[in-house]
Amino acid sequence: MAINIIVAGSSRSFPSGAEQLAQLESSCNAVLVIGENSDEAYAALPALQSSTFCAVELGTECLAQHVGLDDIERHRNTVGFARFRLGDAEPTNLIELVRQPWTGHEAVTSARALFERAGFTVAICEDFPGRIVDRLIRPYFNAILRRFDEGLASAEDLDATLRLGLGYPEGPLALLNRTGLRNHHDVTQALYLALGDVDFAPARRAQVAKFRAAG
Amino acid sequence: MRKVGVVGCGTMGAGIAIVSARAGFETRVFDTRQEAIVKAKKNAADFLQKSVERGRLDADQLPLIMDRWHGSSDFADIADCDFVIEAVLEDLHVKHAVFSELNKLCANETIFASNTSTISITEIAGGSGRADRFVGMHFCLPAQLMKLVEMSPGLNTSAKTWSVAWNFALALGQKPVKTQDTPGFVLNYFLIPFNNDAIRLVEQGVAEPGEIDKAIKTAMGYPMGPLELVDLIGTDTQRLLCDAMHGLTHESRAACPPLVRRMIAAGRLGKKSGRGFYEYSDQKMFGA
Numbered sequence: 001m002a003i004n005i006i007v008a009g010s011s012r013s014f015p016s017g018a019e020q021l022a023q024l025e026s027s028c029n030a031v032l033v034i035g036e037n038s039d040e041a042y043a044a045l046p047a048l049q050s051s052t053f054c055a056v057e058l059g060t061e062c063l064a065q066h067v068g069l070d071d072i073e074r075h076r077n078t079v080g081f082a083r084f085r086l087g088d089a090e091p092t093n094l095i096e097l098v099r100q101p102w103t104g105h106e107a108v109t110s111a112r113a114l115f116e117r118a119g120f121t122v123a124i125c126e127d128f129p130g131r132i133v134d135r136l137i138r139p140y141f142n143a144i145l146r147r148f149d150e151g152l153a154s155a156e157d158l159d160a161t162l163r164l165g166l167g168y169p170e171g172p173l174a175l176l177n178r179t180g181l182r183n184h185h186d187v188t189q190a191l192y193l194a195l196g197d198v199d200f201a202p203a204r205r206a207q208v209a210k211f212r213a214a215g
Numbered sequence: 216m217r218k219v220g221v222v223g224c225g226t227m228g229a230g231i232a233i234v235s236a237r238a239g240f241e242t243r244v245f246d247t248r249q250e251a252i253v254k255a256k257k258n259a260a261d262f263l264q265k266s267v268e269r270g271r272l273d274a275d276q277l278p279l280i281m282d283r284w285h286g287s288s289d290f291a292d293i294a295d296c297d298f299v300i301e302a303v304l305e306d307l308h309v310k311h312a313v314f315s316e317l318n319k320l321c322a323n324e325t326i327f328a329s330n331t332s333t334i335s336i337t338e339i340a341g342g343s344g345r346a347d348r349f350v351g352m353h354f355c356l357p358a359q360l361m362k363l364v365e366m367s368p369g370l371n372t373s374a375k376t377w378s379v380a381w382n383f384a385l386a387l388g389q390k391p392v393k394t395q396d397t398p399g400f401v402l403n404y405f406l407i408p409f410n411n412d413a414i415r416l417v418e419q420g421v422a423e424p425g426e427i428d429k430a431i432k433t434a435m436g437y438p439m440g441p442l443e444l445v446d447l448i449g450t451d452t453q454r455l456l457c458d459a460m461h462g463l464t465h466e467s468r469a470a471c472p473p474l475v476r477r478m479i480a481a482g483r484l485g486k487k488s489g490r491g492f493y494e495y496s497d498q499k500m501f502g503a
Contacts, residue, residue, distance in 0.1 A: 084434040094433040123430035125422035132422050132430040136441070139468060140409045153401055157392040161401040164363035164390055165355045167438040199468060 003114070004051075005032045008041035013057050013083035020118045028052035028110050042066050048077055055097075056161035057144045058082045059191040060134070063098045063127045071102035079103060079111045083120070084133050087179030091201055095120045129194035131167035138188050138200055144172045145181075182208035216383060217241055220296035224286070224312055226332055226406070228302035229255035230358030233262060235300075236283040237359075244286045245293050252286035259284055262359055263269045279439075294320040298383055300352060302330040305459060311342030315354045318344035319353035326376055326383075328352040332403050333459040336396040337369035346371035350380040353400055354389075356448075362390040398463040406444075407456050408468035417492070418474045424492040442492040446485035450478045 003026045005018050011034040014021075018034055031054040033042045038057045043066075048054050054077055056066050063080035080098035085091040095115045099108050110120045123131050148158055159171020176184055185206035192200040202210070219240040221232045222484055228244065233257065235242040246252050260281055266272035285292070291301060299321065312326055321327075327349045329339050340349035351367035364384050368377050384391035394400040399407060413427055422430070428440020445453050458473035478484070478491065485491030 016449065024478075084430075086434075092434050094430055098428060118350070121429060121433040123422065123425060123426040125430075126420055128419070128421045132416065132427055133434045134410065135416060135421065135432060136412050136427075139412060140405060141406060143408065143468075147404065151395065152397060152404070153392060153394045157394065158401060160390070161363060161365060161392045161394070162405065165361070165365075166406065167403045169436040 002026060003030045003032065005034065006041050006045075007035050008033060008037035009035035011035045011057060011147060012059065012085050013081070013095075014093070017147075020140065024114065024117055026114065028114075030055070030110070030114055033057060035174070043080075048074060052110045053104075054078045055081045055111050058098060058131075060187055060194075061128070062129055062194075063100060071100075075100075076104050077107040079107055080127065081111070081115070082131065084140055086175070089179045093119070093121050094133070095122045096133065097122050097124045098113035098127050098131060099124065102126050111112055130191045130200075134187055134191060138184070138191055139197075141172060141176060141184060142188060142199060142201070142203040142206075145176070145205045148173060149204060181206045182213045185210040216297040216379075216386070218243065218298075220245065220293040220299035222246075222293065222299060222301045222317070223303035224251050224255040225302065227354060227356065227358060228300075229258055230356070230360075231300055231302055231330065231354055232284060233259050233280075233359040234354070234387050234389065236280045237263075240387075241283050241284070242285065243292050243296055244284065245288070245290060246286070247288055248360040249288050252288060256284060256286055268365055290316055290320060293317065296325060298326050298328065298380075300328045300330055302354075304457065305331060305333060305339045306332055307338060307342075310339050314339065314343035324348070326350070326380060328380060330354055332415065333367075333456065333463070335398070335463075336367045337371070340369040340371060342406075348376045349488055350376060351396060351400070352380065352384065353402070355402065361387070363402075364389045364391045365394050365402060366391045367394050367396040367400055369396055371496040373427075377465075391486055399460050403456060403460065407460050408452070408466070409474050410441045410445050410453060411457065411470070414445065414474055417442070418472055446491035446493055446495075449485045449487055450475050451484050454479060 005022050014034055029051045031051050034057040042056050058080040067075035067078050069205050083091045083097050083105045084094040097111055114172055115122045155173045159173050162168050188200050188202040219235045220243045221228050222245045224244050224246040227396040232242050232244045235298055263277045263280055267274045267277055298463035299317055303309055303313055316348050327343055329351055332353050340346040343349050349369055350372055355361035355363045381391055416427055417424055424442040431437055431440050454471050454475050457469055460468040482488055483490045486495050489495050
């Protein structure tokens with residue numbers, strides 16, 4: 001039994017490599033495709049029937065962009081995954097594991113078990129744009145940026161209110177400034193296109209950050 | 216400032232009364248329901264006893280604090296208070312009725328504050344008879360534990376009133392933050408839609424509640440997931456907050472998700488009913 005890790009470009013989930021996964025003893029045959037070019041690497045793989053699962057790293061795209069929408073034998077053991085990472089911050093311990101309605105149960109449970117044995121917290125979700133975390137925090141961040149522009153409160157008071165009122169470890173404005181508004185722009189722009197929901201349209205401050213970063 | 220009135224001793228009012236008495240103010244707690252006063256006083260004593268047991272309060276302070284805690288169902292007992300905080304039903308007409316009565320009873324210089332979480336301070340102040348001596352003071356649940364107070368001036372709040380109220384919040388041992396007088400102020404303006412978004416993920420079949428909460432807590436370091444929080448505050452309360460916020464802002468994210476209405480109809484009110492997005496065997500409230 002083996003874990004075959006295919007590295008296809010730089011990975012947001014594992015920027016320093018996936019050693020913690022490679023060193024695991026596996027009770028199943030697993031293929032992990034990581035990196036920004038995971039789509040090409042996955043497409044080039046031979047038949048995957050001998051693998052318990054194949055996990056493809058996702059960016060902002062859906063798993064369906066790799067495996068299609070139809071139940072085809074080749075893709076039945078394929079799951080998507082992304083280790084959540086906010087902008088320039090280090091990746092968090094969360095793995096969002098994405099499945100299609102027809103993804104095999106064993107593939108999902110085995111992928112979950114493997115990531116958990118590597119010390120990650122795994123949340124399973126269906127194949128929707130933004131998965132769980134980006135779907136929830138991006139409209140919230142946009143609202144924060146908009147209302148800050150409108151003078152709802154000072155940056156210090158906005159952040160203090162959400163830290164003290166809800167126990168958040170860091171205020172949202174400080175968090176966005178630390179991790180990069182430009183990245184927030186890129187994620188919200190992608191989700192806005194995918195979902196067509198104006199609440200995901202990049203906030204003015206994120207647009208400015210993107211524009212200025214482009215020089 | 217020496218005497219503080221707290222009008223309404225539901226969960227919020229009872230908590231505010233503890234904060235006030237604990238900070239050294241003579242505290243008059245008014246409610247029309249005698250049984251609510253009895254319950255609030257017992258809960259205050261129980262809470263303070265727990266604080267002593269946990270080493271957060273000197274034992275000799277407990278009886279002194281409770282000596283400053285006075286319950287009454289007679290409005291006249293609020294008359295000589297220097298500062299009155301209202302924590303009654305989130306209904307503008309009810310609040311206007313309360314303040315109209317208080318305005319007749321209290322001294323000219325008494326400052327009124329509302330603990331509203333959604334209604335405009337300026338609108339409430341408009342029915343108080345003393346809009347210049349009126350501020351918003353939104354404490355967080357549970358008030359006796361949470362330091363944050365969102366403070367909002369109405370359009371007619373005087374600079375002097377604002378200064379006195381701000382210093383009063385500090386004297387209570389709280390951390391005041393200034394917000395505009397807009398629906399939901401800061402906390403609820405962002406929290407209600409955020410929770411709704413999480414509920415909509417469940418509606419849309421994106422993920423199970425446990426997966427959503429786990430993801431948010433792990434990724435963001437939040438102490439509670441949004442669906443755990445909705446269960447704690449109650450789906451019925453979430454609906455009331457949504458209806459109030461959406462009625463004022465017409466922002467789609469504030470609109471009550473249909474799943475919430477179905478859960479209420481099914482008796483799934485959250486922790487208090489034993490079932491919401493999760494099932495519970497322990498229905499104890501905060502600090503109990």
